[in-house]
Amino acid sequence: MRKTNLKGAVLCCSLALLSSCSNENDDMRLPDGTAPDNVENVNFTTLDFPQDDGSVSLNGTGAENLLALLKKTEPDRALAIGELNITDAQFQEIKEFTDALVKDCANEAAKYKAIFNWVSTNIKYDFADNDPYPVFINRKAICQGYSNLTKVMLLTQDIPAIIVNGYLYGMGHAWNYAYYNGKWRVCDTTNKGDFDAASVGTYRFLAPTQTDIALFEDDEFTYDFRDSYLNIAQVKQGEAETAIPFSVEGFRIKSLNPHAPLPENITSLYIGKNIETFGVSIIGLNLQGKNLTDIQIDESNPRLCSYEGAVYEKNGANRYLYYIPGKLECLSLLPMNKVEKNTVFDQPGLKTIEFAEGTELIEAYGVEKCPSLERAYVPLNTVIEDKAFYDVAPNFEIIRRNKTGITNVYM
8 A cells, every 4th residue: 555656756846846826937736837627637646545345335324334433343432431520429320320320230230220220210401511430420411421320420331332323303412332241232311212222223213423432442443433434533653644544454544534644744645536525615635634734535536626736526527626635735726617715714824825727707705714825826817896805915916827837917
């Protein structure tokens, strides 16, 4: 996967010289002065993309997908307290109470049932502090609090438990999965719902979208269930150019939405045809990938493609700007009929933008909150609305030009 492609390296360097940041004598185009029609053909790489390894693509409901993953997950991973806000003293107090509650229970199944019944019966549904200890003391919470306390009480008895967030009849909800007697149970103490996880049809109204623990882990990555996808939760280590894996435990990875900062040495990511999303609003990479300068996408990816380091969504023949690496300084855009509001937003390191021939309109606030942006290269016939460039560098200038070069400068 990390074999160097020397031919690709030479081509990459040559292309970089031809399409570096624009100045008065350089229009950031391919050698013929045009933007490419076929985006995929300009992705020269120095790292091999992850290849299809025949892994299973999870295409079922959220509940079906999570169940398939849990069958391969070591149950002991669900003994971790995770990100719950609770002190050792508070945990011990809840443990002492739970020990007394289950003292006459003969096995794990009986302990699980006793805990399930106590939480379901004694916690009142009300808006309150949902951390597990306040729920335990005050006896009130919404669904998140029910799930937080249920998990802690189960963990005091060494019963693996995870918190799941998702939807109940289309409304946001939280509940648990618990493991005992070699099986996973779906545990909704808020609504007194208790189901065999293997019988998905009995709880089809519950649609899980994410878990509170990593389901799998290796030396370089951790993996969880996020937005109903098998997701890269953390990149623990890697080289400057790091390839995102194609699969784990026989399942295809479809999401790249990290919840922890990428190592500072990683500046470029190489992504195969498996990744379909960077998560809702791209929050993961925007927050955790601040040192990225470049992302390359395998040309066979059906949903995403890359051009000059940025990532686009595919929609037939159209390409829509999807993600800009946080350390990318020179952004060269593909043609688009209209640059809508906030197309380029909150890019503190961005210094130049080139808009391609064929761009018809840049709307007000099309480029916003880019305080280092000094220059935009805009085709002569592109309409620029008032405040199209907002919150940019004090010395910002617009350079109008056609394919042959500069025509005028507008401050």
